Amino acid sequence: MKTIKGKQLLQGEWGLLLILVVLCLVFSFLSATFSSLSNLLNITRQVSIVLIISIGMLCVVLCGEIDLSVGSTAALVGVGCAVTLKATGSLPLALLVTLVLSLAAGTVNGALTVFGKIPSFIVTLASMWIIRGIALVWTSGRAVSGLPKGFAFLGAGHIGIIPVSTILCLLLILIAFFILHQTRHGVYFRAIGSNLEASKLSAIPIKKYKMIAFIIAGLMSGIGGLITTSKLLSAQAIANEGMEMDVLAAVILGGASLSGGIGTVIGTVLGALIIGVINNGMNQLGISAFYQQIVKGSIIIIAVLVRRNKDK
Amino acid sequence: MAEVLRLSNIGKVFGGIEALKNIDFDLREGEIHALLGENGAGKSTLVKILTGVHQADSGEIYLYGKKVKIANPIEARKKGIGVIYQELSLINSITVGENIFLGNEPVSPVFGKYDRKRMYERSTEYLNQFGIDIDPKELVSNLRMGQKRILEIVKALALNAKILLLDEPTTGMSNKEIDTLFDIMDSLRQKKVTMIYISHYLDEVFRVCDRATVFRNGRNITTFDVGKTNTDEIVMAMIGKDVKQNRTVPVRNLSGKETALEVKDFRTSIMKSPVSFSVKKSEILGITGIIGAGKSELAHSIFGAAGPHKGTIKIFGKELDMHSPIEAKKYGLAFIPEDRKTEGLFLNDSISDNIIRANIRMIEGKNHLLKNKLKTKITVDIGNKLEIHPLEPGMSVRNLSGGNQQKVVIAKWLVGNPSVLLMDEPTRGIDIGAKAEIYAHIRAMSIQGKTTVIMSSEYEELLNECDRILVLRSGKIVGELDPSKTSKSELLALSLGGKHK
Numbered sequence: 051m052k053t054i055k056g057k058q059l060l061q062g063e064w065g066l067l068l069i070l071v072v073l074c075l076v077f078s079f080l081s082a083t084f085s086s087l088s089n090l091l092n093i094t095r096q097v098s099i100v101l102i103i104s105i106g107m108l109c110v111v112l113c114g115e116i117d118l119s120v121g122s123t124a125a126l127v128g129v130g131c132a133v134t135l136k137a138t139g140s141l142p143l144a145l146l147v148t149l150v151l152s153l154a155a156g157t158v159n160g161a162l163t164v165f166g167k168i169p170s171f172i173v174t175l176a177s178m179w180i181i182r183g184i185a186l187v188w189t190s191g192r193a194v195s196g197l198p199k200g201f202a203f204l205g206a207g208h209i210g211i212i213p214v215s216t217i218l219c220l221l222l223i224l225i226a227f228f229i230l231h232q233t234r235h236g237v238y239f240r241a242i243g244s245n246l247e248a249s250k251l252s253a254i255p256i257k258k259y260k261m262i263a264f265i266i267a268g269l270m271s272g273i274g275g276l277i278t279t280s281k282l283l284s285a286q287a288i289a290n291e292g293m294e295m296d297v298l299a300a301v302i303l304g305g306a307s308l309s310g311g312i313g314t315v316i317g318t319v320l321g322a323l324i325i326g327v328i329n330n331g332m333n334q335l336g337i338s339a340f341y342q343q344i345v346k347g348s349i350i351i352i353a354v355l356v357r358r359n360k361d362k
Numbered sequence: 363m364a365e366v367l368r369l370s371n372i373g374k375v376f377g378g379i380e381a382l383k384n385i386d387f388d389l390r391e392g393e394i395h396a397l398l399g400e401n402g403a404g405k406s407t408l409v410k411i412l413t414g415v416h417q418a419d420s421g422e423i424y425l426y427g428k429k430v431k432i433a434n435p436i437e438a439r440k441k442g443i444g445v446i447y448q449e450l451s452l453i454n455s456i457t458v459g460e461n462i463f464l465g466n467e468p469v470s471p472v473f474g475k476y477d478r479k480r481m482y483e484r485s486t487e488y489l490n491q492f493g494i495d496i497d498p499k500e501l502v503s504n505l506r507m508g509q510k511r512i513l514e515i516v517k518a519l520a521l522n523a524k525i526l527l528l529d530e531p532t533t534g535m536s537n538k539e540i541d542t543l544f545d546i547m548d549s550l551r552q553k554k555v556t557m558i559y560i561s562h563y564l565d566e567v568f569r570v571c572d573r574a575t576v577f578r579n580g581r582n583i584t585t586f587d588v589g590k591t592n593t594d595e596i597v598m599a600m601i602g603k604d605v606k607q608n609r610t611v612p613v614r615n616l617s618g619k620e621t622a623l624e625v626k627d628f629r630t631s632i633m634k635s636p637v638s639f640s641v642k643k644s645e646i647l648g649i650t651g652i653i654g655a656g657k658s659e660l661a662h663s664i665f666g667a668a669g670p671h672k673g674t675i676k677i678f679g680k681e682l683d684m685h686s687p688i689e690a691k692k693y694g695l696a697f698i699p700e701d702r703k704t705e706g707l708f709l710n711d712s713i714s715d716n717i718i719r720a721n722i723r724m725i726e727g728k729n730h731l732l733k734n735k736l737k738t739k740i741t742v743d744i745g746n747k748l749e750i751h752p753l754e755p756g757m758s759v760r761n762l763s764g765g766n767q768q769k770v771v772i773a774k775w776l777v778g779n780p781s782v783l784l785m786d787e788p789t790r791g792i793d794i795g796a797k798a799e800i801y802a803h804i805r806a807m808s809i810q811g812k813t814t815v816i817m818s819s820e821y822e823e824l825l826n827e828c829d830r831i832l833v834l835r836s837g838k839i840v841g842e843l844d845p846s847k848t849s850k851s852e853l854l855a856l857s858l859g860g861k862h863k
Contacts, residue, residue, distance in 0.1 A: 233476045234467040237460050241453045248451035252465035253436045311455035 065356070066304065066320035070327060077331035084334045091213060097326030098219035099124075099274045101319060103293065104300045105226045106270030108318050109263040111301055112230075114243035114310025115163060115170040117267045121293030122181035123155040124275030125286070129185045131276055132194040132285035135201065148276050149269075155181060156268020160261040170264075178294065185287035195284030205281025215277050222273070227315045239263065243310025299346065300325055303353050324349070364391040365427070366556045367412075367525060372421035374407055381407040383580045385421065389525065392554040394547060396567040396588070399577030399600055400854075401653065401819075405560055408577070409527055412558075413445045414438040444518030445527045450510050452502050458513060459485035459498035462520045488516050492546050508539025515546060519555070526550070527558045532566060533654060544570050562652045564593055564858040576600055597855045604851045606825070611805065613846045614829050616642040620678065622813035623782050627673035630663040634837025636673055641782070643678075646804060646814045648824040648845075651834030652857045657817040658700055660834070661786045665697035666690040677782060691720070696780035698771050700787045700817075706771040707759050714741035714755035716770050721778045744773045749799050765796025772800065776807075783807070786817045801827050821850040835859050 078085035103120050110117045130151045135144040159177055163170040207214040230236035238259050241249045249256055274293070279285040304321030306313025325346065332342050365388055372385040382404045389395055397405045410416040412423075414432040423430050425441060432438045438445075452461050459482045468484070470477040485498035494516065496509055505513065511531055518526055528547075532540050547557060547570055559571055567574055568588060575585045576599040583599050598604070619642040629636040634656055641647045651657050662668045664675060666684045675682045677693050684690055687697070699705035708716055714737050718725055725736045738755045745753040748769045750762075759770055768788065775783065788804075789797040804814050804827070818824055824831050825845045833841040833856040841856045 232478070234469065237456055237464065237467070237476070240455050241464060244453045244455040245451070248453055249464075251435050251451055253439075254465055307455075311453070 063305070063314065063316050063320060066317060066324065069353075070320055070324050073324065073327050073331065077327065077334065081331065081334040084331055087211070089330070089334070091211065091216065093323075093326050093330045094216040094219070095213035096330060097322050098213070098215040099277050099290075100293070100296050100300055100326070101219050101322040102222055102277070103267075103270050103274040103297045104304075104318050104322050105222060105315065106267035107297045107301050108226070108304075108306060108313050108315065109230070109239060109266045110170070111306050111308060112236075112239040112243050112310060112313050113260050113263045114246070115260060115263065116174065116298075116308065117159060117170065117264060118174040118294045119155065119159060119178040119181055120267060120271040120274075120297055121290040122178045122185070123152060123268055123271035124278060124290040124293060125288065126155070126181050126185040126188075127151045127272040127275035128279035128285040128289055129189055129194060129287055132197055132279050133188065135197055136194060139198070141201070145276075148272050152268045152270075152272025152275075153265060154268070155271065156265035157261070159268065160264030163264065164257045164260045182287065182291075189285075189287045191287060193284050193286045197279070197283045199283070201280055202283050203280070205277045205279070215281070218273075218277070222270070223315060223319055230315055235259070235262075240311050243307075243312075245311075296325065299350055303350055365389070366391045366425070368424040368427075369408075370422045370424065372408070372411065372418045372423070374411060374416060374419050376407075380580050382411075382418075385582050387575060387582055387585075389556050389558065390573075391556055392551050393572040394551060394557045394559050394570055396571040396574035397558060397560045397577065398564075398567065398574055398596060403577040403600075404580040404582075405577050406529075407580075409445070409529060409558070409560065412438065412443060412525075412527060439521055439523075442522055442524035443527065444521060444523030444525070446511065446514045446518065446529065446531055448529050448533060450514060452510055452513060452517075454501070454503040456502065457498065458489075458496055458500050458502060458505070461502055461513065462488065462498070462517045464517075466521060484520075488520055492516065492549065494542075494546075506539075508535040508542070511535065512539070512543060512546065515543075519550075523555070525556045525558070527560075529560045530562070530654075531559075532561065532563070540566075562654065562858065564596060567596075578602055593855055593858070594851075597851050597858065601850055601854060604849050606849045608822075609826050609846070613844060614645075616645045616829060619643045619645070621676075622678060623815070624676040624679075625664065625673070626676075628663070628671060628675060629673055630659075630668040630671045632659045632668045633663055634659075637834075637837070637839055638673075639832060639839060641813050641815060643813055644808045644811045645830065646808050646816065646828050648828035648831040649815060649817045649834060650819060650821065650824055650831060650853060650857060652819065654836075655834040655857065656837040657819075657834055658786050659837070661697060661699075661784045661815075661817050664690075665695060665784060667697070691778065691780075694781035696775035696778065696783045698775055698783065698785040698788060700790065702764075702767055702771050706774075707767060709760040710758060712756045713745070713750065713753070713759055713762070713770055714738055716759050717741050717744060717773045717777055720774050724777070740777060741773075744777055745769075748773050748776075748803055763793070763796070765792035765800075768792050768796065768800065772803070780812070782813045782815070784815050784817070787819065788816060789818075789820065789823060797823070821853045824853070825850065833857055 083089055103124065107117060107120060127148050131144045131148045134147045135141065159174055162168050162173040204214055209217060230239065238254050241252065241254055242256050242259055246256065275290065278289055300322035301313065301318050302308065303324060304313065304317030306318065328345060328349065329342065332345065367389040369385055369387040372382055373380065374382040385408065399405050407416065411418050412432065414434045414437050423432065430441065432441065453464065462485050463481050468477040468480045482498050489496055489498060494512055496505065496513065502510065515526065531543060535543065550557065561567060571588050573585055574588050574596065576583045576596060578600060586596065621640050622643040624640040626638045627636045628638065637660065649657055659668065663671060666686045666689060670685065675684065682693050703709060708719065718737050718740065725733045727733050741755040742753065750766050750769045750773065759767055762770065789800055808814060816828065828845055831843045831845055832839050833843065833853065835857060
């Protein structure tokens with residue numbers, strides 16, 4: 051008996067889809083260029099970085115934790131990748147550095163939270179600055195540019211007409227959907243965030259899963275940083291600044307609860323797309339970036355208010 | 363019947379206090395065995411030892427005749443001991459089926475994929491087995507309290523529990539849900555599942571249990587065959603020697619006095635049923651009942667802290683149009699809550715700040731600045747009356763003893779000169795000397811014409827201090843007693859309910 055009332059339907063993922071569709075219709079009505087295929091594909095490319103990092107954030111948030119260092123990690127990884135690539139010209143080596151740096155960031159965040167027993171908000175607030183600081187020191191604050199043209203394939207290339215980063219993003223979404231919704235691991239993430247004590251009594255390895263969540267977040271941030279660097283063919287220590295807020299916005303808009311236990315991959319994808327469409331649409335209409343911030347903030351408040359009625 | 367579990371000479375010490383001593387106890391296959399006893403008698407400690415939360419300091423546990431050690435809750439579960447705790451251990455954000463199989467998921471061979479189809483099929487089987495109408499795909503957060511508790515049982519059974527410990531399982535359940543629960547327990551009994559049933563309600567014990575073991579002061583006193591005993595026998599075993607009142611002051615007949623507080627058909631959303639009672643001017647009324655009977659709920663409701671109400675409250679004949687504690691205070695009501703640390707005090711603040719907090723306007727000058735000298739004077743005056751010690755107005759309340767903290771809570775409300783005081787467990791957890799001082803003060807206030815309603819589960823203090831005692835059970839007033847003509851056993855029997863001869 052899975053009869054959902056109309057109102058509930060609007061508050062779930064269908065509601066997000068509806069918002070997305072309405073936004074698209076409004077923008078295509080107001081702007082001639084918005085609904086062109088190339089612009090729509092462009093949106094998917096634009097959101098792919100936020101979206102990939104959001105998936106990592108979702109894992110952390112499901113466990114009842116938070117990771118504020120995702121933007122900094124993306125920047126550090128980008129810098130590490132670019133510096134290695136420029137110095138050695140070896141792509142495999144650059145990718146290895148990317149991997150090591152992202153895993154290291156996630157592991158340190160996770161270990162301090164899980165074993166150091168410091169609230170993750172504090173851990174990652176601090177590591178947000180530390181990681182960014184390392185990147186700044188490493189580059190002396192200068193951009194690392196002049197990377198080989200071929201490296202742009204990941205961030206700016208296309209397969210057919212579809213951007214490579216969109217394809218990569220889709221692939222990661224599918225994997226995340228499979229793990230978080232089709233395996234017991236997803237149930238464990240939710241259980242830990244929802245009721246820690248009951249999870250312990252159900253013999254769920256809490257520490258392991260929290261560590262894994264932070265490591266996934268680090269890894270996803272690293273991939274985000276890699277795409278950013280590839281897209282621009284240069285890396286900067288100040289890249290992706292404030293990214294953690296866009297990512298959190300996508301996750302929250304997608305229906306995840308910051309107190310843990312609640313959240314879906316589809317919701318997160320829709321949340322990120324809604325933010326992407328608003329950004330792109332308003333750019334198409336030539337609306338000032340100042341107003342865009344107000345609109346983004348308002349939409350988040352409204353979305354959370356609507357959700358709260360459901361929980362009541 | 364075969365013996366499933368036997369405890370031999372179990373003892374447990376917490377910080378020098380013997381929580382359990384020389385416990386010998388056995389469980390027979392397929393029986394429902396009640397554990398009875400007042401709070402602190404040792405029931406919960408025993409349950410925690412059986413579930414591996416605590417380890418016994420001495421004695422042995424035999425499971426099916428074999429000596430075992432239960433090191434932690436997971437091991438207890440592996441040994442077939444399942445617990446349904448009072449605080450639910452379900453996870454709200456996942457489905458019924460996912461909860462049943464949490465930590466025990468059916469996995470298909472491909473990529474370790476979670477076999478949802480099989481999980482939901484098996485969940486449905488389990489639920490159907492007990493005739494429970496819950497959709498396994500429903501989120502647990504959408505279930506009612508009673509359904510959740512039944513789901514806990516199903517979850518324990520899915521883990522092949524052979525012994526189920528049910529700790530106050532009927533708390534928060536409707537009558538219909540209790541019926542369902544008892545039907546399920548009955549069918550489990552036929553399937554040779556053995557159950558330990560902890561409840562404060564004797565009528566439930568008589569309805570569903572086979573045997574009952576009474577605990578008192580950390581020892582098990584007797585085991586009864588439920589079919590061959592009665593309420594009086596069980597109550598006497600629970601309290602040991604009966605206590606009659608031992609008063610230093612006579613019970614007063616105040617029926618000629620004017621009515622101070624009248625509560626009529628009064629109910630709020632947190633109360634189980636409407637109540638009516640009245641209190642005379644300068645009367646000390648005791649209201650008792652076991653945990654869950656609704657004492658605190660009643661006190662909070664009268665004070666307006668539980669939202670809108672039905673029915674009426676009158677103070678000296680004037681009907682209160684009351685929506686919140688702010689209005690209750692204006693009408694001369696004061697409420698001293700049960701948990702002084704969370705509801706009564708600001709622990710980090712000073713004695714004087716705590717005392718003045720509810721009446722800050724008293725020290726507010728015309729220029730809106732606070733008069734700190736007046737604050738100190740008020741604190742010293744009331745502190746002397748209540749014998750708060752040490753009486754240093756600037757000292758943080760955190761550093762006071764429990765009894766003195768409680769006096770600060772009382773002082774806080776006396777400063778406002780209320781006409782009717784509601785006190786919820788006014789002497790819980792404080793020493794005998796402070797208790798006596800608080801009661802002396804309540805009596806002194808009574809002589810000055812103040813009216814007091816005391817919610818308490820300490821029968822001795824009710825018998826010794828009150829002019830009249832009301833007994834609450836499941837939210838209803840089930841008795842009105844004259845303290846000079848009753849006894850502890852009568853109060854307890856009334857509180858526990860169900861006279862069985």
